[in-house]
Amino acid sequence: MTAVDIKALEKRFGKTAALEPVTFSVAEGELFGLIGPDGAGKTTLFRMLATLVLPTGGTATVDGLDVVRDYRELRNRLGYMPGRFALYQDLTVAENLKFFASIFGATIESNYEMIRDIYGQLEPFRDRRAGALSGGMKQKLALSCALIHRPRVLLLDEPTTGVDAVSRLEFWDVLTRLRDSGLTILVSTPYMDEAARCDRVALIQDGHILEINTPTGIEDSYPLPLLSVKSSDRLTAKRALERFPFAYSVYPFGEELHFTDSRAEPSVSEIKTWLHEAGVADAEVTVIRAGIEDVFMHRMPTVEGQTGVA
Amino acid sequence: MRIIAIILRKEFRQIFRNRAMLPILFVLPVIQLLVLSYAATFEVRETPLVVIDQDRSETSRALIARLDASLYFQIGEQTTSMEEAERALLFGEVDMVMTIPSGLERDLGAGQPVIVQVVLDAEDGATAGIVQSYATQIINQVNADISLGPPGIRIAPSHWYNPNLEYTTFMVPGILVLLVTIIGTFLSAMNVVREKEIGTIEQLNVTPIKRYQFVVAKLLPFWIIGMAELGVGLVIAKIVFSVPMVGSLWLVFALAGLYLLVMLGLGLWISTLTDTQQQAMFVAWFLMVIFILLSGLFTPIDSMPRWAQIVTEFNPIAHFIEIMRRILLKGAGFQDVTRQTAALAIQAVLMLTLAVRQYQKRTG
Numbered sequence: 001m002t003a004v005d006i007k008a009l010e011k012r013f014g015k016t017a018a019l020e021p022v023t024f025s026v027a028e029g030e031l032f033g034l035i036g037p038d039g040a041g042k043t044t045l046f047r048m049l050a051t052l053v054l055p056t057g058g059t060a061t062v063d064g065l066d067v068v069r070d071y072r073e074l075r076n077r078l079g080y081m082p083g084r085f086a087l088y089q090d091l092t093v094a095e096n097l098k099f100f101a102s103i104f105g106a107t108i109e110s111n112y113e114m115i116r117d118i119y120g121q122l123e124p125f126r127d128r129r130a131g132a133l134s135g136g137m138k139q140k141l142a143l144s145c146a147l148i149h150r151p152r153v154l155l156l157d158e159p160t161t162g163v164d165a166v167s168r169l170e171f172w173d174v175l176t177r178l179r180d181s182g183l184t185i186l187v188s189t190p191y192m193d194e195a196a197r198c199d200r201v202a203l204i205q206d207g208h209i210l211e212i213n214t215p216t217g218i219e220d221s222y223p224l225p226l227l228s229v230k231s232s233d234r235l236t237a238k239r240a241l242e243r244f245p246f247a248y249s250v251y252p253f254g255e256e257l258h259f260t261d262s263r264a265e266p267s268v269s270e271i272k273t274w275l276h277e278a279g280v281a282d283a284e285v286t287v288i289r290a291g292i293e294d295v296f297m298h299r300m301p302t303v304e305g306q307t308g309v310a
Numbered sequence: 311m312r313i314i315a316i317i318l319r320k321e322f323r324q325i326f327r328n329r330a331m332l333p334i335l336f337v338l339p340v341i342q343l344l345v346l347s348y349a350a351t352f353e354v355r356e357t358p359l360v361v362i363d364q365d366r367s368e369t370s371r372a373l374i375a376r377l378d379a380s381l382y383f384q385i386g387e388q389t390t391s392m393e394e395a396e397r398a399l400l401f402g403e404v405d406m407v408m409t410i411p412s413g414l415e416r417d418l419g420a421g422q423p424v425i426v427q428v429v430l431d432a433e434d435g436a437t438a439g440i441v442q443s444y445a446t447q448i449i450n451q452v453n454a455d456i457s458l459g460p461p462g463i464r465i466a467p468s469h470w471y472n473p474n475l476e477y478t479t480f481m482v483p484g485i486l487v488l489l490v491t492i493i494g495t496f497l498s499a500m501n502v503v504r505e506k507e508i509g510t511i512e513q514l515n516v517t518p519i520k521r522y523q524f525v526v527a528k529l530l531p532f533w534i535i536g537m538a539e540l541g542v543g544l545v546i547a548k549i550v551f552s553v554p555m556v557g558s559l560w561l562v563f564a565l566a567g568l569y570l571l572v573m574l575g576l577g578l579w580i581s582t583l584t585d586t587q588q589q590a591m592f593v594a595w596f597l598m599v600i601f602i603l604l605s606g607l608f609t610p611i612d613s614m615p616r617w618a619q620i621v622t623e624f625n626p627i628a629h630f631i632e633i634m635r636r637i638l639l640k641g642a643g644f645q646d647v648t649r650q651t652a653a654l655a656i657q658a659v660l661m662l663t664l665a666v667r668q669y670q671k672r673t674g
Binding site for chain 1: 312313316317320323324327328508509510512513515516517518519671673
């Protein structure tokens with residue numbers, strides 16, 4: 001069954017489009033990721049699905065309910081976690097949770113198993129003010145509050161932004177377990193590495209959805225061979241590769257360079273020789289599998305730091 | 311009802327936990343009432359003056375003694391030079407120069423009119439007017455003492471509702487209104503906009519809370535606090551300032567409740583128009599300053615230009631100050647303040663409707 005069904009949903013503010021018409025659906029029990037940089041339109045899409053903003057075109061249903069017409073009933077079935085921490089910083093952990101539970105006519109006790117996994121870690125801090133929690137703890141509390149009324153669909157807008165690496169991993173473990181328990185989850189993130197944890201992801205950029213696929217499917221969609229080039233002289237290597245006759249693109253990727261060859265069968269030794277002649281002696285060149293970030297870079301030729309040669 | 315109770319509990323918890331809010335709620339009003347009532351007085355006391363006595367007679371000395379004996383004047387060094395007196399006036403050392411012409415006693419004795427010149431520093435027109443009236447009073451008294459002629463028309467003033475012309479009797483009811491106003495407008499505006507500013511409104515808006523539940527639960531705490539502060543204020547007014555409370559206190563509270571609805575509606579409306587507490591504060595201040603200056607608290611509405619008097623009809627503060635003064639000082643009953651009450655009722659309905667319509671859980 002389809003949990004979220006979006007048809008040509010769009011949002012314009014005057015003449016500027018925050019979200020161009022997008023169409024996709026999310027199956028029940030799916031962990032669906034929206035991956036894209038800041039300003040791509042992720043938050044606008046979430047706010048429309050969360051019944052907070054009216055769309056200017058198209059339709060969307062969540063759990064079979066229209067986001068515009070059935071918004072009242074829908075609010076009971078949605079769990080929404082805004083990108084910005086939106087709980088009361090001057091109330092304690094327990095007070096926040098109790099407040100949101102009782103607003104929905106639920107109690108912490110009756111729905112405890114829903115949040116046991118996450119809230120268990122927060123329990124020792126139950127009397128601490130939410131404002132005094134660490135970033136990771138805040139996110140866990142926010143997730144608990146979004147879950148306490150047993151929603152059917154969970155909307156998480158950049159839940160891991162500003163959270164340390166360990167807490168991010170823990171958070172995704174929790175999401176995976178929630179998905180396994182049958183909850184449908186829509187999550188957005190600017191971190192490409194988190195995409196691999198989703199069942200399917202949509203790449204979104206400038207209000208457009210570029211591609212929707214499984215994480216592996218997206219990686220497989222990279223059309224050309226990708227090579228990683230490691231060198232102590234990254235700048236010279238980058239300049240040399242840009243002049244390489246079969247260069248398609250070169251961009252820095254962490255400590256390395258990612259080089260795309262425009263031929264189907266690139267020769268590693270030929271590239272090494274080219275680099276050596278350009279004065280890069282210690283180049284290590286290996287053919288690698290493209291990651292989601294590479295696909296993103298490929299689909300967005302305007303990103304800074306990338307040199308589109310072709 | 312259950313939902314409203316849940317939000318109310320949260321609101322009170324937050325209000326009493328807010329270290330910036332608590333002093334505003336409980337200390338500020340008391341200080342405001344005590345300081346404003348004592349300090350912002352219209353009475354002018356111990357005005358320094360110079361007397362140029364060119365007559366040096368018994369009568370002129372009697373006049374000077376009268377001036378000196380009154381609390382309103384303080385006679386500095388005597389001089390006979392007009393230039394010196396003018397310089398003292400210019401440098402603000404004295405506020406008044408009185409010249410008693412030579413031949414005062416002689417002319418009075420002969421039944422001739424005499425002119426005593428009073429030069430006033432009228433930089434502050436209101437003060438100059440008050441000082442002049444004090445001076446006139448004293449001269450008239452001297453006149454009466456020595457006058458031998460037939461009595462003319464005399465005024466026998468009797469100051470009703472405030473027989474001793476106590477300044478605080480007049481001011482305290484008005485300042486009480488300001489106190490209630492600040493709670494109603496500022497705190498309600500700040501409270502709602504705070505949810506917007508820190509983003510909590512997002513989480514609240516996706517819950518099934520209905521609009522009216524949110525509005526009632528947000529405004530009710532400040533309605534209750536406003537009424538409680540009025541109670542405290544009235545106790546202080548009675549004990550510290552001995553303000554007469556002739557009318558029904560029940561009526562005062564009932565109409566204060568109505569008035570608070572107007573101001574809470576205004577506060578909520580401001581909060582729907584703004585995104586941060588700073589913006590809300592600015593808009594609230596802008597409106598408050600206009601409302602207060604045109605309220606009749608400091609300057610009588612009757613002396614305002616026609617357009618300002620019309621504007622005052624839309625000024626809830628003016629209506630409530632009028633209501634408070636009439637009930638407390640004159641013992642007015644409900645039938646004596648129906649016009650003001652009707653104005654407040656209309657404004658309450660308009661303001662709350664506007665604010666509730668403006669407050670949207672969904673944006674376009």
